[in-house]
Amino acid sequence: MNRLWSLLFLLVPLGATGSVVMAALNIPPLDGMWVPANQNPGETRIDSLVVTLHLVSAVVMMGTGLVLAGIMWTGTRPGIQRAQYFTHHAGLEILWSVVPAAILLWLAISQYAAWSDMRLERPVVQGPGGVRQDVPPLIRVYAQRFAWEFHHAGADGSVGTADDVIALNELVVPAGQDVVMEMLSRDVIHNFCVPSLRLKQDIVPGLKQLVWFRTHAGYSTDIVCTELCGWGHYLMQARLRCVSPEEYGAWIREHSLAAGPGGEDAR
DSSP: HHHHHHHHHHHHHHHHHHHHHHHHHHHTTTTTSSSOOOTTOOOHHHHHHHHHHHHHHHHHHHHHHHHHHHHHHTTTHHEEEEEOOOSOHHHHHHHHHHHOOOOOOOHHTTHHHHIIIIIIIIEEEEEEGGGEOHHHHHEEEEEEEEEEEEEOTTTTTSSSSTOOOEOOOOOOTTSOEEEEEEESSSSEEEEEGGGGTTTEEETTTTTEEEEEEEOOTTTTEEEESSOOOTTTGOOOEEEEEEEOHHHHHHHHHHHHHOTHHHHHHOO
């Protein structure tokens, strides 16, 4: 009976590892169960990094499960000696210190390129005189319990001015260009998450965060907060729509007229 339990115990890592591998490699019947298709061409490294990390984790889990099941199997043989206990083993302590340290070092090195794309290498444009300069923020995002407030730059092209177009829970962006957004919180920590754009950014009170992305016209998806921010956390949802530059310009003009001289959307 004990050996039967060892086999049943082995089914847990086998099932978990198998499901991760099948989903990551898009193998039926778990095809389509992985992360949604990437709609942000500027974030290509993150996908291979996610797959690599999950496959490595699956291998480690499988190895651990085999060792534990093997110990349970062999430990139930007739006449087996009782386990010998010891309080110190320098070799084992070095091993379980060095191996995790090596894994963490490998993670730090392997993720740096993706981190650089997402957080360090801000998009640039050709400025006056051929000088390359950072793309200015097009939208300022205010996270608050329990809604998203998006301030779109108006005719002056700058956020935080009187002609900003303010929309609640509606983010409209132009297609085919780098969109840079400033993110601020009005109360507690929130998290701006759009999985299909490979965006996930904590918004910390007192700090100004920057994120950027690019996507195509006709794309639409949900924006959610993935930081537990209070009783109405589940209500904190918004909609992102990507339209052509012409449609975006028309949307800005329409809502600028609706807002009136104060610059606040009157809808």
